[in-house]
Amino acid sequence: MKILIMDDEQAIRDALGRKLRREGFEVFLCAEGIEALRTFHAERPNLVILDIVIPGGMDGLTVCKRIREVTLTPIMMLSAQAVTEEDIVEGLNAGADEYLIKPVRLNEFVARIQAILRRAQVNSQETEVNYNDGYLSVDVQRRQVHVNGRQVHLTPTEFKLLSVLMNNAGRVVNQRDLLEQVWGREYMDDLYYPRVYISQLRHKIEPDAANPIYILTEHRIGYRFEKRHQKV
Amino acid sequence: MELEVFALVLNGLCNVFSLTSVLLLVWYNWKNGTIQIFALLTIFVSIWNLSALLYELENAALFLGGTTLIRVFSQLGFVGSVFALYALTLSLVRLFSFPLKLLSFFSFLVLASFQAILIFAASSSEVSRLPANELYLVIGAIILFIVIRYRHRIDSTALQTLIITFVLGQSAAFFNPRVGASTFSLLLCSFSAGGIGLALLWRELVGPLRDRQTQILNVRELAQSLSENIELDNLLSEIMIQATKWLKADAAAVFLKFGHDSYRMVSSLDLPIIDKEFEVRIGEGIVGKTMQTNKTLILEASDTSFKQMVSTSFPNGHEVFGSIMTSPLTNQHQVIGAVSVISNNQGKLFSQEDRMLLEILASETSIGVAYSQITNEIESSRHNLENVLDAIDSPIVTVNERGEIQYANRVARDLASKNHSLVPTDWKAASVRLKWYEQHIDDVYYNCQSIHLEGRFPPEWLIVYVDITREKQMSALRDDVIRLTSHDIKNPLQAAMANLELLQEDLANTNNPDIITSLSDLNNQLNRIERISNTILSSGREQIHTQCSVTNLLTESIQEAKTHLREPKHILHLLVRDKHVYVTGSAEQLKRAFVNLIDNAIKYSPSGTTVRVVSYLENGENIVEVHDEGIGIPLSIQHYVFRPFFRGHEYGQDTHSAVGSGVGLNIVKSVIENHRGRIWFESVETRGSTFFIALPVATNADHLENIETEI
Known part of the structure; x- marks a missing residue:
């Protein structure tokens, strides 16, 4: 497993890298955005870890967006600067799968990395039935989603979220179940994750994200996927 | 003989008429001196009449009582009526000084005894009458003089004429007693007495009744003009014009209290101008006396204290004044001034009726003056207040229930003139919910607080904008x-x-x-x-938007504080008296604040002591007390405790026992104040400290766990 770490602080880079190597990962360390993109294209890592603020260089959010433009590789944000929930949401909206606030304990860091990788892995092994109503079509094996005939790109987390909801189509999945099934047990208290990802998913697959017809909100409980039988 | 009988009958009729008048008058007001004297006059005239009747009866041999009795009656009636008339005249012009009374009493005594001696000593009436004649004429002349000299004081021409007729009638008795002049004289006197009775009836009974309607109209007119004249000067002129009109006085003046114990004339009508600064102490002069005693006072030129009393209030007034009446002006049982009406030394004298009128006028005036003073005070304080409000650099407005601006100070007017909306449509909801709201006007951020103005109808609110x-x-x-x-x-x-x-x-x-x-x-x-x-x-x-359970906050805070303890050397005790209380805000921040206080309590108290946390409701606020048995805060530094970066000295060697976040109470205070709360403490050195946090309780009953809603 290859992991790319981008952080301008050498001490952090080195320490995190050392820990991940001990855990058996192949680690690439970068200090700056351009270098990180270059390394990403050269090495095609399984996971990218980005610091948000890089003084004088390309910042983490931009790197994240650039990577998202071409691949669905899981991305973890690691920031010292998040002050409010809005900062976190901004990071997630840029396409990150995970947002950790410094300082993070190494054990938790490793656990989260494993959870992300597990999510990406499990996704590719799922064997649920495909879905097609003429407007939205989901090919689980090929991890391809088409909306109104056009292919849309979902991140591993988005795809996982959609497939969990589709597996439970017609039933309400509450927030904690959703967190556990999509993100893992470590995330039980991060209630804003579903909210952010549901919103992103809606923008990608719903005809009108403001008035969803597929992913419906059950107020104060959770979310429900509704199958459509004819073309919308 | 027939003439005599005719005269007798006429006399009798006149007499009956005057007796009837006396009865009516005495029944109406027997205490009145003039009426008493008039009654006396009538009695004497009746006696005189009786003597004439007896004389006629004797002539007709129907009465054999003897001439002495007739003569006694005749003399008594004649002499008595002369003096009674003299007294009546004095009474009418009110020249009742003591020497005059004494003089008339003694002359009556001397004359009566002289007559009595004559009657019993000699039988010839012609001889006996003569020596007293000059005296009668003198008294008659004096009466005439008084009536003419003081004719203004008798405000009835009829009375003047009738008194003169009476005197002339009596004098006629001396001209030729043998040709029936005596009968003529008696007839004239009886007629005059009857006339005087009628005139007095008119003056005392009918006149006032007839004037009542006019007076009521006057009062109404006065009340009306008082309510229209808010300007004090106009009001006072109006009052004085009315006073002189009602009371037929020559001049009037109004005095008002100045300072604590003196008064000044503030307005006058038809009086020589007095220095406006002329100030007299209360209790001095007739006006001062009125104000001191709170009673209407009447003084006449004949009164002994007249000169001194008048000249104190009106310099040189005693030289021209004939009579003065002064009534106090009161407001809420406090004398605030006095109103005076004056007649000159040729003018009328004030009656009891006049006193009542002046008192009515004074009470109307009091209301008017008080109203005018209050209005002026309100106006001037309003003016002052508006000046102050205009001088303030922040906008201030008052609004009605619909949020329409009723008043705006200078800054607010400027903003409004630039078409800025000063009051948002939901201001009331915002102010009821939070007591304040924020507004952005003309690139300035304001914290707006609205205050309900008590006692205003329709209701109004004051909105204060703080930049x-x-x-x-x-x-x-x-x-x-x-x-x-x-x-x-x-x-x-x-x-x-x-x-x-x-x-x-x-x-x-x-x-x-x-x-x-x-x-x-x-x-x-x-x-x-x-x-x-x-x-x-x-x-x-x-970010203050969630409702947090105080119980949970404190339980979690204690838990967290415990993890900061390396080994549990302190006893942490939590008592929540009022459970299920919620406060609005950030649970994270509030917890941080509580943990900080608990950490401090641990840090500044020795091992083995108890840190007690108590929570309860008081006046709509939730109070949290954090109490320790530590070193306390020295008085000298209590002042600095909430300053940024302040640190007390940690307790002895126990620095390792607690590792508080140590950011200081300054941040705790700012967190609490961000939550609209208050923080304070009580501390006794070496005995311990108690920190108090008061937070407003969330009113919304929605205590459900806050589940994330849609973006």
Whole structure:
């Protein structure tokens, strides 16, 4: 497993890298955005870890967006600067799968990395039935989603979220179940994750994200996927 | 003979008429001196008449009582009526000075005894009458003189004429008693007496009744004009015009209290101008006396104290005044001034009727003056208030229920003239819910507080705008600083922590106790730095929107504080008296504040003591007390406790026992105040401290767990 770490602080880079190597990962360390993109294209890592603020260089959010433009590789944000929930949401909206606030304990860091990788892995092994109503079509094996005939790109987390909801189509999945099934047990208290990802998913697959017809909100409980039988 | 009988009958009729008048008058008001004297006059005239009747009866041989009795009656009636008339005249012009009374009494006594001696000593009436004739004429002349001299004082021409007729009638008796002049004289006198009776009836009974309607109209007119004249000067002129009109007086004046114990003439009508600054002490002069006694006073030129009393209030007034009447002006049982009406030394004298009229006028005047003073005071304080409000640089407005501006100060008017909307449509809801709301007008941020103005109908609210632009800028700046600082702290912290953990893994199998202690201390210290930076960060956030259970907050705070203890040497005790209380705000920040206080309590108190946390409701606020049995806060530094970066000296050697976040009470205070709460403390050195936090209780009953809603 290859992991790319981008952080301008050498001490952090080195320490995190050392820990991940001990855990058996192949680690690439970068200090700056351009270098990180270059390394990403050269090495095609399984996971990218980005610091948000890089003084004088390309910042983490931009790197994240650039990577998202071409691949669905899981991305973890690691920031010292998040002050409010809005900062976190901004990071997630840029396409990150995970947002950790410094300082993070190494054990938790490793656990989260494993959870992300597990999510990406499990996704590719799922064997649920495909879905097609003429407007939205989901090919689980090929991890391809088409909306109104056009292919849309979902991140591993988005795809996982959609497939969990589709597996439970017609039933309400509450927030904690959703967190556990999509993100893992470590995330039980991060209630804003579903909210952010549901919103992103809606923008990608719903005809009108403001008035969803597929992913419906059950107020104060959770979310429900509704199958459509004819073309919308 | 027939003439005699005719005269007798006529006399009798006149007499009956005057007796009837007397009866009516006495029945109406027997206490009145003039009426008493008139009654006396009537009695004497009746006696005189009786003598004439007896004389006629004797002539007709129907009465054999003897001439002496007739003569006694005749003389008594004649002499008595002369003096009675004299007394009546004095009474009418009110020249009732003591020497005059004494003089008339003695002359009556001398004359009566002289007559009596004559009657019993000699039988010839012609001889006996003569010596007294001159005296009668003199008295008659005096009466005539008084009537003419003081004719203004008898405000009835009929009375004047009738008195003169009476005197002339009596004098006629001396001209030729043998040709029936005596009969003529008696007839004239009886007629005059009857006339006087009628005139008095008119004056005392009919006149006032007839004038009542006019007076009522006058009062109404006065009340009307008082309500129209708010300007004090106009009001007083109007009152004085009315007073002179009602009371047929020659002049009037109004005095008002100045300062604590003196009065000044503030307005006058038809009086020689007096220096406006002329000030007299209350109690001095007739006006001062009126104000002191709160009673209407009447003085006439004949009164002994007249000169002194009048000249004190009116310099040189006694030279021209004939009579003066003064009534106090009162407001709420306090004398505020006096009104005087004056007649000149040729003018009328004031009656009881006049006194009543002046008192009515005075009470109307009091109301008018008080109203005018209040109105002026309100006007001037309003003016002052508006000046003050205009001088304030922040907008201030009052609004009605619909949010329409009723008053705006200068700044608010300027803003309104630039078409800025000063009152948002939902101001009332906002102010009821939060007591304040924020508004952005013309690039300035205002904190608006609305206050309900008590006792206004229709209801009004005062809205005060406080410019918080600077605070907002400072707060934004602070957020930026915190952001950067926390970044600068957290990166090295991350590096240090990660390295420490790697070191701990590397040295997992070591047995060296020094290494273990060092690693553990390093870990603790790094954790402490992390807590400090978290506290600073959370105090910089401004997200207050959830409802937090006080019980949960405190339980979690105690739990967290316990984890900061290396070994539980302190007893932590929590008592929540009022459960299920919720406060609105950020649970994270509030917890941070409570943990801080508990950490401090632990830090500044010796091992083994108790830190007690108590929570209860009081006046709609939830109070949390954090009490310790520690070293307390010395009086000398109590003042600085809430200042930024203040640190007390930690307790003795126990510094290791607690590693509080140590960011200081300043941040705790700002967190609490961000939540619209208050924080204070009580502390006794060496005995311990108690910190109090009061937070407004959330009114909304929606206590359900806050589940995330849609973006």
